[in-house]
Amino acid sequence: MTGSDSRATSIVWSVITGSNVNLFTQSNFSATINPQNTGFVGISASATNCFGSNSSSIYFTVNDCGGFRMASNPATSTITLIKSDDSDAVDDSTPEKISLLNAKGVEIRTANVKEMIKNKQLRDGNKLEFDVLEFTRGEYYLHIYTPNHPDKDKRLEKLKVILQ
Secondary structure, eight states, X not given: OOTTOTTOOOOOOOOOSOSSEEEEEEXXXXXXXXXXXXXXXXXXXXXXXXXXXXXXXXXXXXXXXXXXXXXXXXXXXXXEEEEXXXXXXXXTTSOSEEEEEETTSOEEEEEOHHHXXXXXXXXXXXXXXXXXXXXXXXXXXXXXXXXXXXXXXXXXXXXXXEEO
């Protein structure tokens, strides 16, 4: 929706960080977003017209990929993946590697995750980082390889990353 066009049928919002960000307010309509660091975001909207008022909330969850979650997406200079637990344990559900690919599918960065965990090479003990400052802004993909995972659907997980 652009401006205050009352004929619009949809609205697209994008919020990177913040708490209870007011997305939109117009005479009888308002919407807020509440991003959380715990893997979910809530969006609330309320509207009033001559027939009454109504409000609703919806929550989106972000699941772990290979036992890691992304700190921020879109990213600017660094893609940070945070390990879901503080354990140094490595098992079949621990990714072998996580690769960053460009939009053409070319692998441009790789981290050998099991080795990094075993050798205590994660920043602050739980963060895997990819420096992306030198890359052109746009779409990239993380491929999380866990070839021995008992769940075949989790042996390769793909996540789209936006650099801005």
